[in-house]
Amino acid sequence: MYNNLNNLFICNFYKIIVNFLKTLESKINSGLILLEFFANT
Numbered sequence: 001m002y003n004n005l006n007n008l009f010i011c012n013f014y015k016i017i018v019n020f021l022k023t024l025e026s027k028i029n030s031g032l033i034l035l036e037f038f039a040n041t
Helices: 002-040
Strands: none
Touching: none
């Protein structure tokens, strides 16, 4: 029982980390696009 709960927690934690990294990546990408846009004007 305890082991099962522990695995569930790790799985959820991993999903949260992955989602956070994806969000961060998209924010960085849009930030870079904005920087290039302002550099070109």
